[in-house]
Amino acid sequence: MTAGETARAIAAMGTRLGPDVVAACRSLFDAEQHALAENIAPVATDCAYGPDPRNRLDLYGEGAGSRPVVLFIHGGGFLVGDKGGESGGENSWANAHVGRWAAANGLIxxxxxxxxxxxxxxxxxxxxxxxxxxxxxxxxxxxxxDPERIFLLGTSAGAVHVSAFLKAREDHARLVRGAALLSGLYGFTPLDERDMLYYGPQDCYDLRMPMGAVMATGLPLLIACAAFDPPRFQAEWASLLQARLGRHGHLPRAHYASGHNHYSMAMHLGTADHRLSHELLSFFADHS
Incomplete structure (x- = not known):
């Protein structure tokens, strides 16, 4: 499939969310992502970073020297999602591909x-x-x-969790060098029913959303959304940019992913479309 055909297929999906759109997006990138998976295997799997069975991570990329580290936090609307990997079945490349993309570009x-x-x-x-x-x-x-050069990269719910980490850990600027937030929710729009399964009722919203932390932090940020993100996510992106401008007097680094939707923006990393890849790698390099 050519780049133009891929873009037209994504545009035809509109701004809808759901498992059928996820599956359709994955099919667009299967060939390129399976090729990447054949060339880059994890160097460590299911590393236990905490006590819960879900507290596991995989590492990609290894070698001499001390390389910057990119920690990817997947999406899934707070309810689903997996880091992928070799045991994940036919779609095992999904989410794992970001680790492989990082390794292919000289990072961990x-x-x-x-x-x-x-x-x-x-x-x-x-x-x-x-x-x-x-x-x-x-x-x-x-x-x-390099433990002193860790970057966070979160998409959707993962971007929310990264933002909440900035609120929860006052020492975050000592722990990580920067954070890239793809299509996140920061507190500028009301909760929906799905969100309440994670946050609790609406009256908890203002206290629990990370808006203030993401507005105020001095940590370098890259904030992105997609051309076919649902309007709510675009409103969050635009509102956060405006809030950061008002608070700091300048815009944060930002990326608008033309030709992509909520899922394809992160899903295409590692493919021939290098626009977001170049932006992320430049951001990491600037703050390494």
């Missing part, structure tokens, strides 16, 4: 699972990101990673 890629709602509610996601960061700082040097 870490891809984590985290506890899921409704069994585990707020602030479990932020806690798990913190535990994973702590584990990497203690252990990644043994795999060629």
């Amino acid at each position: 890629g870490a891809v984590m699972n985290y506890r899921l709602a409704p069994a585990h509610m707020w602030p479990s996601g932020a806690e798990d990101v913190g535990l994973a960061v702590d584990w990497l700082r203690a252990n990644v040097a043994a795999h060629g990673g």
Whole structure:
């Protein structure tokens, strides 16, 4: 499939969310992502970064030297999602591909699972990101990673958990070098029913959403959304940019992923479409 055909297929999906759209997006990138998977295997799997069975991460990329580390936190609406990998079946490349993409670009890629709602509610996601960061700082040097150059990369619910980590850990700027937030929810729009399975009722919303932390942090940020993100996610992106401008007097680094939707934006990393890849790699390099 050509780049133009892929873009037209994504545009035809519109701004809908759901398992059928996820499956359709995966089919667009299967060939390229399976090729990447054949060339890059994990160097460590199911590393236990915490006590829960979901507190596991995989590492990609290893070698001499001390490389920057990218920790990827998957999406899934707080309720589903998996780090992927060799035991994940026919779609095992999904989410694992971000670790492989990082390794292919000279970085150490870490891809984590985290506890899921409704069994585990707020602030479990932020806690798990913190535990994973702590584990990497203690252990990644043994795999060629630099514990002083860790970056966070979260998409959708994963971006929310990264943002909440900034709120939960006052020492976050000492622990990580920067964070890239793809299609996250920060507190500028009302909760929907699905969100309440993680956050609890609407009256908990203002206290629990990470808006203030993401507005105020001095940590370098890259904030992205997609052309075919649902309007709510676009409103969150635009509102956060405006809030950061008002608070700091300048815009944060930002990316608008033309031709992509909520799922394909992260899913295409490692393919021939290098636009987001170049932006992320430049961001990491600037703050390494």
